[in-house]
Amino acid sequence: MEPTxxxxxxxxxxxxGLTVARAIAKELPSESIIYIGDxxxxxxGPRDQAEVRLFVRQVGAWLESRDVKAVVIACNTATAAGxxxxxxxxxxxxxxxxxxxxxxxxxxxxxxRVGVLATQGTVDSGxxxxxxxxxxxxxxxxxxxxxxxxxxxxxxxxxxxxxHEDWMSDKAIFDTPAIRAATRAAAAPLLGRGIDTVVLGCxxxxxxxxxxxxxxxxxxxxxxxxxxxxxxxxxTLDRRGDLAPAGVDPAYRFATTSDDITEFAVAGSxxxxxxxxxxxxxxxxxxxxxxxxxxxxEGE
Ligand code: DGL
Numbered sequence: 001m002e003p004t005x006x007x008x009x010x011x012x013x014x015x016x017g018l019t020v021a022r023a024i025a026k027e028l029p030s031e032s033i034i035y036i037g038d039x040x041x042x043x044x045g046p047r048d049q050a051e052v053r054l055f056v057r058q059v060g061a062w063l064e065s066r067d068v069k070a071v072v073i074a075c076n077t078a079t080a081a082g083x084x085x086x087x088x089x090x091x092x093x094x095x096x097x098x099x100x101x102x103x104x105x106x107x108x109x110x111x112x113r114v115g116v117l118a119t120q121g122t123v124d125s126g127x128x129x130x131x132x133x134x135x136x137x138x139x140x141x142x143x144x145x146x147x148x149x150x151x152x153x154x155x156x157x158x159x160x161x162x163x164h165e166d167w168m169s170d171k172a173i174f175d176t177p178a179i180r181a182a183t184r185a186a187a188a189p190l191l192g193r194g195i196d197t198v199v200l201g202c203x204x205x206x207x208x209x210x211x212x213x214x215x216x217x218x219x220x221x222x223x224x225x226x227x228x229x230x231x232x233x234x235x236t237l238d239r240r241g242d243l244a245p246a247g248v249d250p251a252y253r254f255a256t257t258s259d260d261i262t263e264f265a266v267a268g269s270x271x272x273x274x275x276x277x278x279x280x281x282x283x284x285x286x287x288x289x290x291x292x293x294x295x296x297x298e299g300e
Contacts, residue, residue, distance in 0.1 A: 001067060003241075006067055008024065008033050008072065009066060009071045011060075011071070012037050012038070013077065014154060015157055016153065016203035017035065017037065019203050019224070019271060020097060022271065023227050023230045026230070027234055028230065030243075030245060032250045034063065034254075035252075035253070036059055036063065036254070036257075036282065037254075037258070038055060040257035040284060041257065043150050044077040044121060046120055046147060049124075049125065052077060056073065056081060056083075057089060057291060060073075060089060065290070069242050070092050070093045070237065071094045072094075072096075073095070073097065074229075075203055076122045076201050076225075077119045077202070079097050080121060080122045081125065083098075093236050095229065095232060098127045098131050098225070100225040101131075101224065101228065101229075104199065104223040104227070105139075105198075105199040110196055111196040111197075114139055114141050114197050114199065115141075115144065115190035115198040115199070116201045117144050117146050117186065118143065118144075118146070119147060123144070124145075129143065144187065144188075144189040146187075146205075148182050149182065150204050152179055153174070153204040153205075154204070157267035158267055174210075174211060175210065179211060180211055183215045187216055197222075199224065199225070203226075205224070252276075252277075253278045253280070254278060257281075257282050261279050264279060
């Protein structure tokens with residue numbers, strides 16, 4: 001198959017990466033996508049970096065076996081732990097979401113004080129601080145770990161009852177008093193520091209953007225990496241001559257390690273903005289068996 005005809009591989013620890021997949025489908029409407037959510041092992045955020053690196057290698061090898069032309073790690077935690085490992089292991093271009101998120105933040109800030117709301121793993125890795133510092137060493141970064149928000153998003157999505165009703169509406173579906181309070185608590189370390197831009201450093205958090213915005217107040221801009229990542233992906237494919245020709249009908253395929261495909265379909269369709277028609281279940285044993293196919297990626 002020619003690279004122009006091959007799909008783009010996208011992965012996340014679960015459903016949140018579909019916020020990035022949605023932006024990619026919008027930016028590159030002729031490109032086919034194969035998305036895998038490692039839902040059974042979600043969340044990655046509280047896990048040890050070495051463990052997440054192993055998962056990244058496994059899921060990356062699975063995408064490689066599907067003959068993708070590029071891989072997007074649509075998960076900040078996985079990017080922080082394993083972007084370099086996967087770039088060394090695979091032949092195709094591999095992109096993460098942290099550098100694009102950092103770029104979006106430094107382009108938006110005027111006060112040059114930026115906040116990062118992310119998982120514990122991403123905060124502990126210091127990846128955003130490094131990425132922002134590489135782009136503008138004068139920008140001050142304050143990080144806040146918000147593990148509770150990942151749980152809220154996953155729980156609300158999988159409980160799913162209200163999703164049909166609000167399907168693709170712009171309603172803030174997570175707008176309950178408890179969620180508002182949890183979001184305020186998570187965002188509190190970012191207040192009173194002159195921060196004018198906050199990067200949503202977790203691909204689940206764009207789903208909570210209205211709540212984060214109200215917790216931070218109107219003067220703070222919220223940026224996420226989805227659009228910037230999509231633009232970077234377009235530029236990469238374009239320079240390589242790998243873009244699908246305009247007007248081609250894309251194929252969207254999905255896979256999950258979850259045992260509940262229906263749950264993934266309902267919540268995923270809501271986030272992706274299209275029905276998830278084609279979903280396959282991937283056994284964790286099959287992913288684990290791929291570990292040896294990709295090498296360690298460490299210093300190879
Ligand atoms: N999607 C992950 C991220 O962007 C968060 C969820 C998790 O902890 O697995 O960091």
